[in-house]
Amino acid sequence: MISFFPELEHSQNIFPQSARDLANGVIRPTAVEDDHNETFRRDIFYALKKEGLTSLMIPKEWGGKAAGSAAHYAVLSELSRASASYSITVGVHQMIQAAVLEYGSDEQKKNFLPGLVSGDLLGAFSLSEPGSGSDAASLVTSAKKVSDGYELNGTKTWCSNGSDADLFLVMARTGGPGSKGISAFLVSKDTPGFKIGKKEKKLGLKSSSLTELIFEQCHIPNARLLGMEGLGFNVALSQLDAGRIGIASTAIGLAQETLEVVWTEGTRKAFDFSEGQRAEWAQYFALLQSVFALLFLAATRKDQGLKVTSLASQCKLLASDLAMNMTSSAITTLGLAGLNPHLGIERMMRDAKALQIVEGTNQIQKLVLSRELDKMVQ
Ligand SMILES: Cc1cc2nc3c(=O)[nH]c(=O)nc-3n(C[C@H](O)[C@H](O)[C@H](O)COP(=O)(O)OP(=O)(O)OC[C@H]3O[C@@H](n4cnc5c(N)ncnc54)[C@H](O)[C@@H]3O)c2cc1C
Incomplete structure (x- = not known):
């Protein structure tokens, strides 16, 4: 087996090894079928989580493994050898955990990190919109200030994990044009006024869902603003x-x-x-x-x-x-x-x-x- 991670110390190497075992044992057997049927298996995500592979860069005080970036990236490579889709799922999930860790208030960390680390909450990241992909700072989904929070209206697109996620990090416009008018919100799947739109058909990464997110008069409390207003970009x-x-x-x-x-x-x-x-x-x-x-x-x-x-x-x-x-x-x-x-x-x-x-x-x-x-x- 060709491996490029011999540089990792032994304590970090156990994670890629465990990812390789799981990739071969639980991902590879159904990879062809799941690609064909565009199926994501939550039980595979749980199996990865059980070995700590979905929260490798999260500090131990929050239940993570604090194993460092090289171990995390080695794990993504090992998963990808069996199915790149699961590598994407874990990568996106890690991004949400890192964002909460870096920008979250103590309350937000307490509310969301345990669920993200335990795997009860699967994360998704939503920046792109139908009219703004590469030029992400021109997004138009609005987050209007109301007395006790924000009202979100608009459609996001290309959200990886969209069909399967529980917690969405959503970038929406609270201010004027450009990057400084954007804020970030933590939106739960079951929030009234929020629904998952159409699932995109795509050429590759078929076991990782990619969906629209639709917001119609969706009320988000102040406590779900991540970081300060205008810091979303x-x-x-x-x-x-x-x-x-x-x-x-x-x-x-x-x-x-x-x-x-x-x-x-x-x-x-x-x-x-x-x-x-x-x-x-x-x-x-x-x-x-x-x-x-x-x-x-x-x-x-x-x-x-x-x-x-x-x-x-x-x-x-x-x-x-x-x-x-x-x-x-x-x-x-x-x-x-x-x-x-x-x-x-x-x-x-x-x-x-x-x-x-x-x-x-x-x-x-x-x-x-x-x-x-x-x-x-x-
Ligand atoms: C599998 C997959 C998963 C994704 N997951 C997510 C996700 O989880 N969350 C999320 O927010 N987004 C996600 N995206 C969206 C992704 O970030 C966008 O597709 C990407 O940023 C490109 O945007 P676009 O598709 O609108 O292309 P466009 O921006 O319309 O670009 C079209 C073409 O023009 C080129 N182009 C555009 N601007 C320039 C420029 N200034 N100079 C030179 N060339 C330029 C591009 O390179 C491209 O070739 C995902 C996309 C894919 C394919």
Whole structure:
């Protein structure tokens, strides 16, 4: 088994090992069927939670494992090898926990962290709207101040975990145009005036639901405002760096799995694995190891409390493009076998395509990096 996480200390390594066991034991057996039927299994999420894998970066005082970023990202990669959808679910769930931990009042932490850590509450993150994806700061869902709280009206879109989540971190407009007019709210699934809209059909990540969220005169009490009014865009951005490293980890899992499948198939006696093909996949191995090293650097810097915006964009861009190239090349190398769902490559190719878009498209990552270069070269 190809593994890129030997750098982890033993105490952290138990988590990726346990993720690998669960990925093989409970996710992989139904991955093809669940992709086909677009099924998410809550019992799988509970199994992951039971091993502490859904709250690895949460401090022990709140019931988490305080295991650090590298262990969390290694776990996402291991899950992704069996199904990228579960890696996405856990990654998003972690973002909500981190947002409550960073911006929540004592009361909000007490109200929500125990449920998020126990897995009773599954989290979702809702920034995108039909008219604002990349340009997220132009969102129009309104949160009008009323005497004892806010009234939300509008439609959000592309919410991962949407059909299955219990607690939604929703960004809505409380003030004027631009990012400073946005606030963040913690909205429970059963809030009157809030309903889950249509479930999107999509190419990849089919076991992770993606839905609209509809707000019609939805009353949210003051106690559900996360952070201060006008801070909502900062709340969202604060989770995006971590989220992008998470997407890179998911992509690395796909790339690792693809490399292993191709090498195993290629070296079977019946397969005519040419020297040229061996060289091509040896080169992918080197590229994959280098992207992994970058991801490990990003995780380490993040745990040191350093800003990782540029590294996170680099990881997301390189890892998802690499996963896309490798899965596509794998089908070329393996021919018809590569198109058979049971080998998993065609699913991973569809998943890799979605990873190039989620958490800011790869074009947006290039914009982030261009701005970073502007600052560096003055
Ligand atoms: C699988 C999946 C899960 C998702 N989950 C969530 C979620 O949980 N929560 C959430 O809030 N959102 C989620 N999203 C939404 C995601 O963040 C948006 O799809 C993404 O930000 C792109 O927005 P868009 O689809 O509206 O594309 P657009 O912004 O319309 O972009 C269309 C194209 O134009 C390019 N483009 C746009 N602006 C620029 C620019 N300035 N310079 C160069 N090129 C540009 C883009 O790169 C893209 O190629 C998810 C998306 C996917 C695919």
